[in-house]
Amino acid sequence: MPASRRPTREELDAATGSTMPDLIGPGLRVLFCGINPSLYSVVVGYHFARPGNRFWPTMHQSGFTPRQLLPSEQGALLGFGLGITNVVDRATATADQLDDSELRTGAKSLEAKVRRHRPRFLAVLGVGAYRTAFARPKAKLGLQPETLGNTRLWVLPNPSGLNAHYQLPDLARLFAQLRHAADEG
Template identity: 75%
Template sequence: MKLHRPTKDELFAAAGRTVPDLLAPGLRVLFCGINPSLYSAVVGMHFARPGNRFWPSLHASGFTPRRLLPSEQGELLALGLGITNVVDRATASADQLDAADYAQGAKSLARKVERCRPAFLAVLGLGAYRTAFARPKARFGPQEETLGDTRLWVLPNPSGLNASYQLPDLARLYGELRRAAEPR
């Protein structure tokens, strides 16, 4: 299914909207973006902006058997995967969020994790994790703390704006989580 390409007016009007979470009880991994882009808010799908490398990273790391499109996000649930965000409201960029947004988002996220109890919560963005969870020295990878029984893992943000990590880097780092989250 080809996504509707939003107009400038539609993007402008999407500020503050939300994208429904993709949640189910007992997920292997709940991926957690920073917050929805305006593009994602218009089309109603996570990581929908062209150039976002979330979907290619999931496939290249072995989480999905093929590269899914944002319109196929529902297929993740059958694979034990879900999607949410630290902050639910869409903005033009994550720079428009402040410490209070992240703190409130962390509380909301903790409630979501308590309800669906995923094995892992993968926060996609080191800065977002550091701010939301008040862990200024956190690094990528598994974290010492947990949310209940849910293990925390930090991965690079797959946004095309994050030039520090190319697809091979993302695939390797996402693959480390995939191996840790495989059923034993």
Template identity: 65%
Template sequence: MGSGSSTRPSPADLAAAQDKTVPDLIGPGLRVLFCGINPGLWSGATGHHFARPGNRFWPALHRSGFTPRQLRPDEEHELLGLGLGITNVAARTTAKAEQLTAEELRAGGRALVDRVVQHQPRVLAVLGIGAYRTAFGRPRTAVGPQPEQIGETAVWVLPNPSGLNAHYTLDALATEFRKLREAVDTA
């Protein structure tokens, strides 16, 4: 399976991607560490975060001003030069986030805290309010900045950019991402 943007995983590639992992994109001095719920099958098959066509992470990132142009999933390493990284609450790939158990999300939240303490990004931005609520035991969490921090790292919750999240249009997602970018840029 190639990593080019025009390569589409076959049904067999997608089936074989179940329960794989996608390496974190983390480096020193990050402004924002974006945290997805878990990789989907397209990401598992391609090895790139937010790889499924229809996922709005890359367009929202660009429209909010985090990137100078819209990157493709296979260009994700360019984020490190912009002070941005990507990780996930749960590491294993699934067809749908609902396939994760609450215990997997809680364990993933504990492991995420360890990664944040180790790498100390300025902000952890969790993409998915339901996953955040479960992983961190915060049932009343709303989108936006959170009152708690992880060490010196601020925590922010953003909507899930999956195309399945019909509650948010791309414009509404970009607006929420922009609020984060403006907060980070003025801090």
């Protein structure tokens, strides 16, 4: 689908339950982990593609990318040692359509993926999803005390435009903290 054309309602409805391929390669500094793909992203074929999602501006403003990438340029992330996956593979209209058991099952699958690919950091984008998926009800944003093998865990706010608690400058500041940690080692 051309990037300039918005998906139709029929295309979005047909994408319910579909999956999206991960963007993963060897030697990742950070593997960013969304909650699950949006219907919009599945239809257009790019992560965090829904208009209003602040992932791409945040990546640039936090210093992870030298310029603001378009969702269609997501492959460039691998060159920066960055990748994208999700806790749950199933696309929904909103993340609140996932139940707790689905998040917990997704965490097990994610753990296996992280152990296989061994990124330095796994950054889960959504503290509520992290708390539920990993059974850490008191988890806070930032570096977590637990690891998955040698991979350190970091929790960041969800960059969805639906998350009104964090504005773009807040997101950029919090993502930059992870970038500094990933740059150090």
